[in-house]
Amino acid sequence: MDDTYNSPKLPGVTAFGLTEGLDMSTETIVDSNVAISATEVGVAVELTKKMLRTVNKDDFLRKIGKAMGSAINVKQEQDFAALGDGFGTVVGLDGAVATIGQLSAGLTQLSANSEPVNEAMLPDVSAVISPAGWHAIRAQLFPTGSGTSHAPDTAQNNEVNERTFRRFRPAGDYFGTPIKLSNNLIASGANIRSFIAHKGAALIYEFMPVDMEIDESDKSMRSVELDMVIDYGQGEILDGHGREWDHDNTSPTS
DSSP, X not given: OOXXXXXXXXXXXXXXXXXXXXXXXXXXXXXXXXXXXXXEEEEEEEEEHHHHHTSOHHHXXXXXXXXXXXXXXXXXXXXXXXXXXXXXXXXXXXXXXXXXXXXXXHHHHHHHSSSOOOTTTGGGEEEEEOHHHHHHHXXXXXXXXXXXXXXXXXXXXXXXXXXXXXXXXXXXXXXXXXXXXXSOSEEETTEEEEEEEEGGGEXXXXXXXXXXXXXXXXXXXXXXXXXXXXXXXXXXXXXXXEEEEEEEOOOOOO
């Protein structure tokens, strides 16, 4: 039992042309270690016994359990989203709307950097964007007004649009790259830190799964305390497999 997960990170290797009768050039492989330590996250609620006698107790407790589980999930998503804010290369720009071109640039960079995402890995690349950013992307394909600097004057009706919006919720699909929505990304003033990344760019290490405990020891309070705890950590594995995506996150009015 160890609350630290150690992920070996291997360097790249190079293939060379060979000459008959001559020995091959050899490379010494030395891995570097990425250590990810787990920490506890918890949520606790206190319910008076009198209150529980006035409601449908079993149904109410089930709903409380779901609410506590949802709180844990939100915390996990917030922690993992912080990794997207830490990728060393950025596409997009604070103060500017999210554009399809930025998404395309991020995907191109992932395939062309020193830790390339090859063709076999591309299906495992996703874009995670805020709802306001997704609204800006939609406006470029289906504008409602006379056009803006980032959108055509008339609505586009073509195969690319159809593919992108075939699954409007919870995500679109841009040339095979899922576009997923999150309300838990890292904000910077009126801007947001969305990201584009391969699933191997970072990880969550769950040391101990969610555990729910009921504490009725405080008799004088005449209440029941519900505690839910999980022990996990998160960390970046390959910086080159992710791109931070900066853009304005102002709530739209039209």
